[in-house]
Amino acid sequence: xxxxxxxxxxxxxxxxxxxxxxxxxxxxxxxxxxxxxxxxxxxxxxxxxxxxxxxxxxxxxxxxxxxxxxxxxxxxxxxxxxxxxxxxxxxxxxxxxxxxxxxxxxxxxxxxxxxxxxxxxxxxxxxxxxxxxxxxxxxxxxxxxxxxxxxxxxxxxxxxxxxxxxxxxxxxxxxxxxxxxxxxxxxxxxxxxxxxxxxxxxxxxxxxxxxxxxxxxxxxxxxxxxxxxxxxxxxxxxxxxxxxxxxxxxxx
Amino acid sequence: xxxxxxxxxxxxxxxxxxxxxxxxxxxxxxxxxxxxxxxxxxxxxxxxxxxxxxxxxxxxxxxxxxxxxxxxxxxxxxxxxxxxxxxxxxxxxxxxxxxxxxxxxxxxxxxxxxxxxxxxxxxxxxxxxxxxxxxx
Numbered sequence: 001x002x003x004x005x006x007x008x009x010x011x012x013x014x015x016x017x018x019x020x021x022x023x024x025x026x027x028x029x030x031x032x033x034x035x036x037x038x039x040x041x042x043x044x045x046x047x048x049x050x051x052x053x054x055x056x057x058x059x060x061x062x063x064x065x066x067x068x069x070x071x072x073x074x075x076x077x078x079x080x081x082x083x084x085x086x087x088x089x090x091x092x093x094x095x096x097x098x099x100x101x102x103x104x105x106x107x108x109x110x111x112x113x114x115x116x117x118x119x120x121x122x123x124x125x126x127x128x129x130x131x132x133x134x135x136x137x138x139x140x141x142x143x144x145x146x147x148x149x150x151x152x153x154x155x156x157x158x159x160x161x162x163x164x165x166x167x168x169x170x171x172x173x174x175x176x177x178x179x180x181x182x183x184x185x186x187x188x189x190x191x192x193x194x195x196x197x198x199x200x201x202x203x204x205x206x207x208x209x210x211x212x213x214x215x216x217x218x219x220x221x222x223x224x225x226x227x228x229x230x231x232x233x234x235x236x237x238x239x240x241x242x243x244x245x246x247x248x249x250x251x252x
Numbered sequence: 253x254x255x256x257x258x259x260x261x262x263x264x265x266x267x268x269x270x271x272x273x274x275x276x277x278x279x280x281x282x283x284x285x286x287x288x289x290x291x292x293x294x295x296x297x298x299x300x301x302x303x304x305x306x307x308x309x310x311x312x313x314x315x316x317x318x319x320x321x322x323x324x325x326x327x328x329x330x331x332x333x334x335x336x337x338x339x340x341x342x343x344x345x346x347x348x349x350x351x352x353x354x355x356x357x358x359x360x361x362x363x364x365x366x367x368x369x370x371x372x373x374x375x376x377x378x379x380x381x382x383x384x385x386x387x388x
Contacts, residue, residue, distance in 0.1 A: 089261060
């Protein structure tokens with residue numbers, strides 16, 4: 001037994017490959033048997049991943065989900081930023097430049113609209129909960145943009161650690177919701193072509209949420225949505241501590 | 253050679269991330285601005301360039317497609333590494349702020365899509381390989 005544990009511990013990434021393979025197989029089986037293929041296997045696999053992350057977070061008290069369990073740390077490598085970005089870029093192989101160019105302008109518009117709308121929505125909720133200082137309202141609003149924009153903005157304008165934590169939590173809620181809800185609503189928001197996928201990526205913007213949501217909807221849309229989403233966090237970090245903060249300060 | 257494709261992919265990602273970091277510095281932002289998007293553009297350009305043909309055809313293409321097919325499994329691993337507890341324990345404010353922002357933006361997708369050029373729906377997924385997007 002100890003020998004087996006040693007093997008697993010010494011081969012983290014390989015263990016992750018095997019484990020994820022098993023999860024994907026189980027998910028496709030569940031999709032076929034329980035939902036007759038109505039809910040895509042990938043969507044179920046992502047849900048199982050999130051459920052495991054919740055359980056692991058409760059069990060370990062850590063912040064990196066299953067990756068905080070020593071034996072399963074390889075999942076952190078496999079699902080970490082490096083391989084995620086490597087995978088996202090590879091999906092662009094075979095994409096037509098003409099498709100990207102066609103929706104380029106509306107894609108840019110959607111990025112700025114997405115940052116602004118998410119910020120206003122988050123800031124409005126902060127106001128409803130009784131926050132009246134510009135720094136806290138801005139930080140929570142920025143958290144609703146993405147969980148990176150929140151703390152970057154908050155740190156730049158000197159928010160309290162309690163508010164920083166709230167803004168990260170708001171961003172994580174958004175990322176998780178986008179992953180889970182996208183495949184369910186794709187049909188109703190016309191998310192079935194490259195152009196609307198670019199608009200979707202720009203509006204929602206949270207890289208992991210968009211990446212997961214589109215993967216569970218139709219993998220062929222991933223490169224288009226990822227293309228715009230990847231600019232979103234940068235634009236958010238640019239506007240958060242500057243334009244958005246000054247606007248809030250002028251208003252309260 | 254499979255590695256040629258993988259190396260091209262790696263070079264695109266590194267160049268894109270570098271450009272994204274430089275763009276962030278130039279804008280005075282503490283974040284990478286569009287690094288992955290720039291990398292994707294580089295890959296698209298590379299795959300249509302005549303000079304780089306040996307890096308994007310035959311076996312080398314297989315090296316790029318493999319990672320495209322690994323994309324969903326990587327996303328499953330990513331989901332398993334999310335801080336879901338923070339999302340749930342963040343309380344009502346975090347939940348409402350995140351949910352309200354998500355919902356409004358979802359509702360805007362069809363509106364903004366209408367402003368842009370009309371999109372043609374992709375053919376039904378059954379007719380293509382779901383992992384690579386290539387016709388079966």
